[in-house]
Amino acid sequence: MRTRTLLLSVLVIIALAFTACAPAPQPAAPAEQATTAPAAEDAAAPAEAPAADAAGCTDPLGCIEIAAGDPIKIAYALVTAGPNSALGEDSVRGIEIAVDDMGGELLGHPVEIVGEDTGCSPEGGQAAATKLASDPSIVAVIGTSCSSEARVGAPILSEAGLSLVSPSNTAPDLTDAAKRVPGYFRTAHNDLVQGAVAADFVYNDLGLTKAATVHDGSLYAVGLTAAFADAFKALGGEIVSEQAVNVGDTDMRPVLTTIAAAGPEMIYYPIFTAEAGFITAQAKEVQGLENTKLMAADGSFSQDFVNAAGEAALGMYLSSPDFSAFGDAYQGFLTKHEEKYGGAPLSAFHAHAYDATNMIAAAITAVAVQDGDNLSIGRQALRDALGATTDFQGLTGNITCDPNGDCADPKIAVYEVTDVNSWNPNVTSPIKVFPK
Amino acid sequence: MFSNLRRKYDFTDYILWFIGATLLVAILYGSYVTLSSGKYTTEQWLNFIVFGLAQGGIYALIALGYTMVYGILGMINFAHGEFFMFGTFGAFFVAEALAISGFLESNPLLSIIIMLAAAMSVSAMVAMLSERIAYRPLRRAPRLVPLITAIGVSYFLQYTARGFFGSGVEAFPNVPALAGSIAVGPITMQRSQIAVFAATGILLLLLWLIVSKTKIGRAIRAVAEDKDAAALMGVDVDRTISITFALGGIMAGAAGVMYGLVFRQVAFYMGFVPGLKAFTAAVLGGIGNLAGAVLGGLILGVIESVGPSLFLDGIGIPSPHQLKDGIAFTVLVLILIFRPSGILGERLSKRA
Amino acid sequence: MRTERPFTLVDAAKLGLYGGIAAVLISLVGMVDAFAKKDIIAGVVSMSQVLLGAMAFTPALFAATRALRNGGKGGALAAGAVAGAVAALLVALLALSIAPLNLRAIFVNATPKLVNELLPVGSEGLMGATILVVAGIVVGLLAALLTWLPxxxxxxxxxxxxxxxxxxxxxxxxxxxxxxxxxxxxxxxxxxxxxxxxxxxxxxxxxxxxxxxxxxxxxxxxxxMPESRRRVLSFVATVGLLALLFALPVLLGSYLSEVADLVGFYIVMALGLNVVVGFAGLLDLGYVAFFAIGAYTMAVLTTPELPLVRSFIPQLSFWAALPISVLMALLAGVFLGVPVLKTRGDYLAIITLGFGEIIRLLVLSDALKPVMGGAQGVTGIARPEGFGMRADSPQEFYYLILISILIAWFVTSRLKKSRLGRAWMAIREDEDVAAAMSINLVGYKLAAFATGATLAGLSGAFFGSKLGSMVPASFNVLVSINVLAVLIVGGMGSLPGVVVGAIALIGLPELLREFNEFRWWVYGAVLVMMMLYRPEGLWPDATRERELLEDKEPNVIDEDPTGLAEDATVPT
CATH class of the missing domain: 1.10.790 (Major Prion Protein)
Incomplete structure (x- = not known):
């Protein structure tokens, strides 16, 4: 009985679909249909040809037309569900505070934030990017959270004429001249930069020659440990043990005992809050590591981490952007965060997201053509304007984009945790110790 | 009886033995190379074992809930890890309040007991509610239906916690009385680890007493044996099952407190991995068997701790600890090849 | 036991209480706050208002339907009003207690903003709460009025x-x-x-x-209709359906094609798992392993990276790597099948689960990094090429995936009706009896495992190629669990069920991606409700359905005030 009902339903649906859609593609809606129909036959041609526009837009990638009163839509593609959601949520808060700081509007249009969850996986990045790419009203994208998403998602968004600024991708290949896509920018630090500073600090400032590294199987940590190890060896140091843990591990004592057996003078573990917390807290409990120096990176540069690690974090090192030049602005950000969300930031990339949002806003302001209350934003022009960002004063420093889309301030500092009960970079704890 | 009709050994047995033997040889070779290289001192080996036992104790407490529910309903309760997570959050909020008031510092033992009570009641409540709403109507459904329901409950509870408590990692307050270490013979043990051992031991004893000596325990065993017969004998089956869930929840809550004290972190996703491990532990020991769950948990903990260094480090595998779960599962397969129903594979009803 | 005792207002209040609890839950997990800005009707009704309204409307509807039977129209009105009032009262209590009890210390979403959103616009305190309860009563009455309709x-x-x-x-x-x-x-x-x-x-x-x-x-x-005419009709329907399927990407555009592709991957996988679990009754929780093997074989064989591998094997094209990927998955299926044969039921489940995890850990490990890419993953995976074309867009992949679904469908539906399929069914029903009937358990179980693995490998190979770059994180245990859920929600052993299940469980959450974490919360709740009210699945297999209905207890499904389920029982 059910089969027959279904059979009938199918017939009806087919009839409806064909009658409804048969005339549609030809006369009506050239904009929507034109983008999909040829795409099926001819992928080589730039199928994402801009929507036909009456306003005389000359931008090679087309323009986004925003009518009076309509919002400027900025999208995010960040991980907001699953075990990594703190990472994305942290960035979302940075974006929201940035928009609040603009007073919720730009050039007389309200700023609307729309977002997709990327799940910190390539397939999530692909789906989110395809969805955002199909919405012609989106001006720019902030994302992605994880580098694995960007590898798949950035080409899709870039092809569609969108520009994206990532607050937390650090994998070197994304801004590698041969692999980078034209629409891709980031305010997060390339692993190569941060790894080199860490190695420099350990070898030259601390004067240590034997180091161990730990990664957690994330692209971020693998990239950073590799960059550190390369730089450290180039300086003349020795990596005595290279270990890895899994995300979700809790008991780090066994792996720390293995490390202890190799006798390192310091351990470098650029991983995220939870696992880094376990390593820090448990390292002091393992025989042979009582006096070993500990160092993590900006993935753990947050109050959450110090909370999780407890007393053991005292005296350990963290690398992060140099806040000393822009300390006041960051204080203001933290106050607003506390007011709005009732707590400290969740992870380490909120400031990068805040900067990414402002950077996009500045680029929009620079290129938008105002016609009465209407706004026209050229996609290529926006992309060029983002790429031309120079000396933009952000929370994370002096933002300047290089030709490959790396926009983060190359000034990385190393901080020492001096008080585990407070978190106020360069004021109470952690205090900047390098470069001097 | 029909299985006797088959030939005693067929080619699959030979393949299995071959796989088993290969794995055993690899393990033995790896161990030999590591041990003969002298990379680790005896003290360090002892430490590995102690670390493993402490982690295993927590697995064991969670595994008990798995195994009891399995014993009585024959269902894999995938949501059990989330009961544990809710218990940890319960303990966390109480602990935080106690820490702020200074009570935690002045009265550590009493504080821990209060935390235990809070965690146990939260976990037990979540467990009983889940059972009442999601599992009870499915008593007679085919086996896979409750399994999928449990997965649904697991998602629901996990994201409820995310919505309630946020997506960040919360730090469990430090209990000063449990900081530091004590030398026990040749090894130094963390005080928090000793607390885990003590609490696990006491709880196991209590659970054993409840299951084997009390009326409720008898009812549980009767229902596990045969629901219909137990109902005919005047046992309230629904109530008994509910109590079983509550007991499992209580154990999970206790595990939550232990986890909080030892690892000092709370997050909404923290239940999933320990849940999976505990399920493994329960099967390793022989699912449905209480002593098996404990044994399985401890063995799993020790394998995870000792295995990577012992089996893999010697033969030059980089980052051996990354593969600890792989080793644990390999050993599980090995044990199941030679003992198809786990180490102590019996039903809850036959030996509690 | 169908309740024959009269439905009282206390029962109505109880229903309202459930609705109220649900409303409090959605408030505290943050849904109300997050959806306050999303309008259903622009400027008139927001999504949170609809959600909260539904929590009063639904219990009131249930209550009124029942009350209508023994209390008449007036009784229905009263029951609806009571249920609506109780639900609203709970929400009002929450709104009033947030500030005095400092609920924000525990529940991060219990913010002053939430209070504003819970109480009617422009009101506060007790006054607001009163208006809210009145609103609840009105919603309840509306729901009750609805029950008066035919x-x-x-x-x-x-x-x-x-x-x-x-x-x-x-x-x-x-x-x-x-x-x-x-x-x-x-x-x-x-x-x-x-x-x-x-x-x-x-x-x-x-x-x-x-x-x-x-x-x-x-x-x-x-x-x-005469039999011949009916056959013509069903032929026309089939052809029409196929035509529709082939026309779909043109109609849908790239984003929906993307979703269709993802659903397609799961359909192929679930069709394969259906053979293992649905036909042969072997519970496999590590199915993702074969998916991963297919995907990684494709990746490793076709990427220009991984110099170590390239020094042994030349870089292959997609079409050359495809059969090898499928073959590798098949071999893995046979290999895993062997230990599996010795274990039953839940031991089988854990062994397969372990196997899935071992595969994921191996591809992630530093040890196999030169061969598998480790945590960095593999990039530059080949896309299908041929006839001067290259499949790049979701639409083009759609056709390839559609063809593999059709192949998988054809193969499994044939297998189901074959000797093999009957043997599997016998094994599923009772292994010992099947063995006694001289069914070769070893061979048949291995065949089931190998078939399932092959289809997963096929799906994985396409998945890898479509992504173009891969990391091990895509192959975690949740994939196995989701495939199993697709199977069971769709209806075990039923081929159309697999398709319906994949659309419901993979497609819908994908479309709701913008709802971020809430979609998984709702996913969990829906999964539970599905199993409670429709354990046989959305489109069950005919034989299975009969079995299930036979031993289903009458109190499993209580009442159905919406009448939606009546479809299934309309006499023909």
Missing amino acids: ATLRRSTLISLGAVTLIALLKDVFSVIIPTDVGRFVYKSNGLSVEGAVVLFITILVIAYLWQILQPRLNRAVDR
């Missing part, structure tokens, strides 16, 4: 209400595929326009109404 009309109204909400929610999706001028009329920048909502509501109402009246007649007409 069943067909009531059902149409409910369907139409639901559909309009859904259309509003999926604005992003629909506005891409409908003609622009229609889109402008129906949607505003935030939600539906008022006129659009009204027109939609009436249109859907009329269609739903007509369909309910016409459908039995059409059914009867088909029944009266």
Whole structure:
């Protein structure tokens, strides 16, 4: 009985679909249909040809037309569900505070934030990017959270004429001249930069020659440990043990005992809050590591981490952007965060997201053509304007984009945790110790 | 009886033995190379074992809930890890309040007991509610239906916690009385680890007493044996099952407190991995068997701790600890090849 | 036991209480706050208001339906009002207690903002709470009035209400595929326009109404047809369906094709798992292993990276690597099949689960990094090429995936009816008896495992190629669990069920991606409700359904006030 009902339903649906859609593609809606129909036959041609526009837009990638009163839509593609959601949520808060700081509007249009969850996986990045790419009203994208998403998602968004600024991708290949896509920018630090500073600090400032590294199987940590190890060896140091843990591990004592057996003078573990917390807290409990120096990176540069690690974090090192030049602005950000969300930031990339949002806003302001209350934003022009960002004063420093889309301030500092009960970079704890 | 009709050994047995033997040889070779290289001192080996036992104790407490529910309903309760997570959050909020008031510092033992009570009641409540709403109507459904329901409950509870408590990692307050270490013979043990051992031991004893000596325990065993017969004998089956869930929840809550004290972190996703491990532990020991769950948990903990260094480090595998779960599962397969129903594979009803 | 005792107002209050608890839950997990800005009808009704309203409406509807039976129309009104009031009262209590009890210390979403959103616009404190309860009563009365309507009309109204909400929610999706001028009329920048909502509501109402009246007649007409005519009709339907499937990407555009592709991967996988679990009854929780093996074989063979591998094997094209990927998965299926044969039931489940994890850990490990890429993953995976074309876009992949679904469908439906399929069914029902009937358990179980693994490998190979770059994180245990859920929600052992299940469990959450973490929360709740109210699945296998209905206890499904489930029992 059910089969027959279904059979009938199918017939009806087919009839409806064909009658409804048969005339549609030809006369009506050239904009929507034109983008999909040829795409099926001819992928080589730039199928994402801009929507036909009456306003005389000359931008090679087309323009986004925003009518009076309509919002400027900025999208995010960040991980907001699953075990990594703190990472994305942290960035979302940075974006929201940035928009609040603009007073919720730009050039007389309200700023609307729309977002997709990327799940910190390539397939999530692909789906989110395809969805955002199909919405012609989106001006720019902030994302992605994880580098694995960007590898798949950035080409899709870039092809569609969108520009994206990532607050937390650090994998070197994304801004590698041969692999980078034209629409891709980031305010997060390339692993190569941060790894080199860490190695420099350990070898030259601390004067240590034997180091161990730990990664957690994330692209971020693998990239950073590799960059550190390369730089450290180039300086003349020795990596005595290279270990890895899994995300979700809790008991780090066994792996720390293995490390202890190799006798390192310091351990470098650029991983995220939870696992880094376990390593820090448990390292002091393992025989042979009582006096070993500990160092993590900006993935753990947050109050959450110090909370999780407890007393053991005292005296350990963290690398992060140099806040000393822009300390006041960051204080203001933290106050607003506390007011709005009732707590400290969740992870380490909120400031990068805040900067990414402002950077996009500045680029929009620079290129938008105002016609009465209407706004026209050229996609290529926006992309060029983002790429031309120079000396933009952000929370994370002096933002300047290089030709490959790396926009983060190359000034990385190393901080020492001096008080585990407070978190106020360069004021109470952690205090900047390098470069001097 | 029909299985006797088959030939005693067929080619699959030979393949299995071959796989088993290969794995055993690899393990033995790896161990030999590591041990003969002298990379680790005896003290360090002892430490590995102690670390493993402490982690295993927590697995064991969670595994008990798995195994009891399995014993009585024959269902894999995938949501059990989330009961544990809710218990940890319960303990966390109480602990935080106690820490702020200074009570935690002045009265550590009493504080821990209060935390235990809070965690146990939260976990037990979540467990009983889940059972009442999601599992009870499915008593007679085919086996896979409750399994999928449990997965649904697991998602629901996990994201409820995310919505309630946020997506960040919360730090469990430090209990000063449990900081530091004590030398026990040749090894130094963390005080928090000793607390885990003590609490696990006491709880196991209590659970054993409840299951084997009390009326409720008898009812549980009767229902596990045969629901219909137990109902005919005047046992309230629904109530008994509910109590079983509550007991499992209580154990999970206790595990939550232990986890909080030892690892000092709370997050909404923290239940999933320990849940999976505990399920493994329960099967390793022989699912449905209480002593098996404990044994399985401890063995799993020790394998995870000792295995990577012992089996893999010697033969030059980089980052051996990354593969600890792989080793644990390999050993599980090995044990199941030679003992198809786990180490102590019996039903809850036959030996509690 | 179907409740024969009269339905009292206390029962109505109880239903209202459930609704209220649900409303408190959605408030505290943050849904109300997050959706306050999302309008269903622009400027009129927000998504949170609809959600909260539904928590009063639904219990009131249930209560009124029951009360109607023994209390008449007046009783229905009273029951609806009570249920609505109780639900609203709970929400009001929450709103009032947030500040004094400092609930924010525990519940991060219990903010002053939430209080504002819970209480009616422009009101606060006790006054606001009172208005809220009155609003609850009004909603309850509306729900009760609905029960006065004749069943067909009531059902149409409910369907139409639901559909309009859904259309509003999926604005992003629909506005891409409908003609622009229609889109402008129906949607505003935030939600539906008022006129659009009204027109939609009436249109859907009329269609739903007509369909309910016409459908039995059409059914009867088909029944009266001679066999030959009916066969022609079903042929036409099949051809039409295929034509529709092939036309789909052109109609849908790239984003929906992307979703269709993802659903497609899961359909192929679930068709394979259906053989293992549905036909042969072997519970496999590590199915992702074969998916991963297919994907990684494709990746390793076709990437220009991994110099170590390239020094042994030349870089292959997609079509050369495809059969090898499938073969590797098949071999892995046989290899894993061996230890599996010795274990039963839940031991089988854990061994397979372990196998899935071992595969993931191996591809992630530093040890195999030179061969598998480790945590960095593999990039530059080949896309299918041929006849001067290259499949790059989701639309082009759609056709390849559609073809593999059709192949998988054909193979498994043939297998089901073959000797092999009957043997599997025998094994599923009782292994010992099957063995006694001289069915070769070893061979048949291995065959089931190998078939399932092959299809997963096929799906994985396409998955890898479509992504172009891969990391091990994509192959975690949740994939196995989701495939199993697809299977069971769709209806075990049923091929069309697999498709329906994949669309419901993979496609829908994908479309709701913008709802971030809430979609998984709802996913969990829906999974539980599905299993409680429809354990046989959305489109069950005929034999399975009979078995299930036989030993289902009557109290499993209580009442069905919406009448939606009556479809299944309409006599023909």
